[in-house]
Amino acid sequence: MRSIINAVKYALILSLTLLPTSSKAAAIGEWTYYFSYQDATHCIPVGNSIYALYAGNLLVYDTEDNSVITPTKLDGLSEKNISLMRYCEAQQKTVMVYSNGNIDLLHKKGSIENLPQYKNKYVGTQLNDLTVVGSQAFLATSEGIVHLNLANAEITGFYTLDEPIFSATTCEDFLYATTASGVYRCNLEQNPLDHANWSVCSSLVARQLITQSGHLYLRTENKGVYVLEPGGTNPRQLIAQSQTYYFADPSGILFGNTKSYTEISAQSPVQVKPSVTLPATTTYLCRAKDGTLWSAQGFEGV
Numbered sequence: 001m002r003s004i005i006n007a008v009k010y011a012l013i014l015s016l017t018l019l020p021t022s023s024k025a026a027a028i029g030e031w032t033y034y035f036s037y038q039d040a041t042h043c044i045p046v047g048n049s050i051y052a053l054y055a056g057n058l059l060v061y062d063t064e065d066n067s068v069i070t071p072t073k074l075d076g077l078s079e080k081n082i083s084l085m086r087y088c089e090a091q092q093k094t095v096m097v098y099s100n101g102n103i104d105l106l107h108k109k110g111s112i113e114n115l116p117q118y119k120n121k122y123v124g125t126q127l128n129d130l131t132v133v134g135s136q137a138f139l140a141t142s143e144g145i146v147h148l149n150l151a152n153a154e155i156t157g158f159y160t161l162d163e164p165i166f167s168a169t170t171c172e173d174f175l176y177a178t179t180a181s182g183v184y185r186c187n188l189e190q191n192p193l194d195h196a197n198w199s200v201c202s203s204l205v206a207r208q209l210i211t212q213s214g215h216l217y218l219r220t221e222n223k224g225v226y227v228l229e230p231g232g233t234n235p236r237q238l239i240a241q242s243q244t245y246y247f248a249d250p251s252g253i254l255f256g257n258t259k260s261y262t263e264i265s266a267q268s269p270v271q272v273k274p275s276v277t278l279p280a281t282t283t284y285l286c287r288a289k290d291g292t293l294w295s296a297q298g299f300e301g302v
Contacts, residue, residue, distance in 0.1 A: 037070060040296040044087050044247075045288040046094055047108055052302045056081035056099065061302065063288070071106075078104050078114045084130040088137065091150045095137050101125050103139070105153055113153040118146050129167040133211050140165040145177055145192075159192040167209040171216040172230060178206040183218065183235075202228070202235050210246055212253050213269040219243055225255055227270055238264065238272050247286045256285045 042053040050061045057080065060069045071077055079098040087094050092108040101119035104112055118125075118139070126142035132150075139146035144160035145168045161179060168177040174185040175192055183202040190197040204226060206218035216228040218235055222242050226235035239262055243255040252265040260275040278285065281297040288294060296302055 039298055040283070040300075040302045041298070042085060042284045043294050043296045043302050044085060044094070044286050045294065046087050047092075050286075050288070050294050050302060051085065051087070051094060052296060053082055053085060056083065058082060058085075058096070063292075076112050077106075078102050078112070078116070083127050084139070086130050086132045086137070088132045088135065088150045090135045093150055095130060095132065095148070095150065097127055097130055097139060099127070101127065101141070103148070105150065115148070115153065115155055117155050118158075126164065128165065129208055131167065131169040131209065131211075133170050136170065138168040138170075140168045140177070145175075157192065159186075161195065161198060166205075166207050169209045169211050169216070171209075171211045171228075172214055176201075176209050176216060178209055178218070180205060183209075201233060204235055208246060210248055210253060212248055212264070213266045215269045217246075217253060217264070219246055219255065229270065238270065241275075245284050247284070249287055249289075251287070254285055254287060256282070258282055261285050 037054040037057060037059055039055045040052050044051050048062060048064050050063060052059045052061065058071050060071065073080060079100060079102050081099040082096050083099045084097040085094060094106040096104045096106060101122055103115040103118065106112055122143050129140040131138045135151040137148040137150055139148065142164040144158055145165050146155060147157035149156045161177060161184060163179045163181060166178045170188065173188050175188055176183060176185045182200050183204060183206060184198045185201045186192045186198045204218060204220065206220050208219040210217040214230045218226040220226065224237055224241055225239040225243055227238050228235045239255060242257060244257045247254045250266060252263055255262050256278065258280060260277050262275045263273045265271065278295065279297060281300050282295045283298055284296040286294050294302060
């Protein structure tokens with residue numbers, strides 16, 4: 001286990017986008033890395049900090065003291081170019097998947113656990129989605145589903161359906177996966193390695209699957225958002241407008257696009273609140289524990 005202990009801290013000046021492309025001095029014969037922190041594409045709350053991705057590079061903003069750190073390979077990260085990132089509240093770990101399939105688990109206090117097995121076995125794989133449910137995480141790829149046990153920091157399974165997986169998650173007693181053929185599910189009491197244990201539960205093609213309050217939500221490419229209620233077999237549409245991303249926390253789910261976001265409360269899992277307009281440059285939206293909304297807005301920062 002490694003630890004981020006040497007990341008350089010900056011004073012926050014007006015906007016995160018004012019930070020110049022950074023480098024860290026290296027001795028003769030050593031490599032120097034140059035990173036871009038100008039195009040914010042993703043952000044998540046982690047305790048009192050906001051973790052943001054700038055062109056695949058990690059930037060951590062402390063909301064209490066307004067400081068910023070930019071962890072890199074020189075500080076203990078395994079790679080550069082982070083493709084997917086989600087936070088596990090149960091284990092206080094941030095799951096980071098790099099573009100080459102390597103996986104880091106970054107603890108809230110800075111230590112790092114690396115899971116290189118998938119990267120070492122599959123080269124050139126397409127990474128589609130990352131979901132976290134409790135202490136489990138599911139990485140959906142063109143090759144299959146990577147099942148991560150975040151408590152033990154290990155890969156506990158790899159499941160295939162002979163076609164690319166867009167997204168995967170658990171809900172109630174089932175493991176769900178969505179493909180170009182529809183949504184499949186496997187009872188958790190059965191072995192997901194056996195294709196015979198999987199069955200199609202919906203012909204709807206979803207890009208992302210989200211679990212909340214015993215309900216399974218399906219974000220489609222251009223048909224909005226559907227919900228599969230507990231015990232149900234037929235997803236019904238909740239949001240007609242196309243949504244391009246989501247953020248889930250114990251309070252509910254935020255579905256959004258570049259123009260607006262819509263919330264579904266955890267206490268009223270099939271009721272959609274009125275949409276709220278967003279700045280046109282918004283690429284992602286998240287919510288901190290105090291209710292503050294944070295958005296990644298490209299070259300305008302976070």
